[in-house]
Amino acid sequence: MASNDANLNLSLAGRQLGDYRMLRRLGRGGMSVVYLAEQMSLKRRVAIKVLKSDLAEDESYVRRFHKEAQAAAGLVHANIVQIHEVGQTDGIHFIAQEYVQGQNLRQYLQAQGAVDIQMGLSVLRQVAAALHKAGQSGIIHRDIKPENIMLSPTGEVKVADFGLARIVDSGDSMDATQVGMTMGTPLYMSPEQAQGGKIDPRSDLYSLGVTAYHMFSGRTPFEGDNALS
Structure with missing residues (x-):
């Protein structure tokens, strides 16, 4: 599945994912790839975490991914990176969250x-x-x-x-x-x-x-x- 993740990484930079225009990749972890993006409707920079393709193929994991990210989106606190949206577009599962400079x-x-x-x-x-x-x-x-x-x-x-x-x-x-x-x-x-x-x-x-x-x-x-x- 490594090649699928590589293709995903290359294809998303410069693309539009729903309301988000993907600008550049910021990094990657064991579960997701992170991009800097612009939310078109609100004209603001956000960070987009895209679930890796091998995990996205596991339906039980995807259900949990959405369920728990939606619960975490309810955490509104000055010391927590705010989650703006949890969704999926064209089979790509993602979390849109506050972009923290620094x-x-x-x-x-x-x-x-x-x-x-x-x-x-x-x-x-x-x-x-x-x-x-x-x-x-x-x-x-x-x-x-x-x-x-x-x-x-x-x-x-x-x-x-x-x-x-x-x-x-x-x-x-x-x-x-x-x-x-x-x-x-x-x-x-x-x-x-x-x-x-x-x-x-x-x-x-x-x-x-x-x-x-x-x-x-x-x-x-x-x-x-x-x-x-």
Whole structure:
């Protein structure tokens, strides 16, 4: 399916996807490809996350993708990247979300090595506020890590990728080892998440703790390439 994803990447830049004119690719992750786009009706820049083609072929995953992204769209908070729309056009499933100018925490740490106490506490306070809001709505992020923490030039912090989060007690019978359910980054995962067990909002707090260690020390507390490590 790698070739299909490559074709998708090439074909979307410069194309129109519903109300969105795709400008350029910003990056890609394990589940999606991210583009900068212009929303034609409102004349604003947005980020578009396009579900990778191999995942888009799994109907159960696509249903969950839409269900959970729609739930996350209800999270309106100053420290959460806002989701504007969840949809599909011509078989392409996507999330349109707020475009945050600046850099993510990973990029900052790569350049600076670590953060000072004042900045670190500010980041932690704002991310914790976002997680508190999500927890009140029964939503677990599952992938808190420096890449998903956006830093704006004004000092405002926003947590990204809530559109790929998990609804607590959603009634879905999918096992934790099925596609998308063990998502996360091994070095930041809680033990129960790494083992494919049941998770709750405390798992996100564990990941935030690992992120805090990384911010202040310049390295993660553990090493390894996968969850078992």
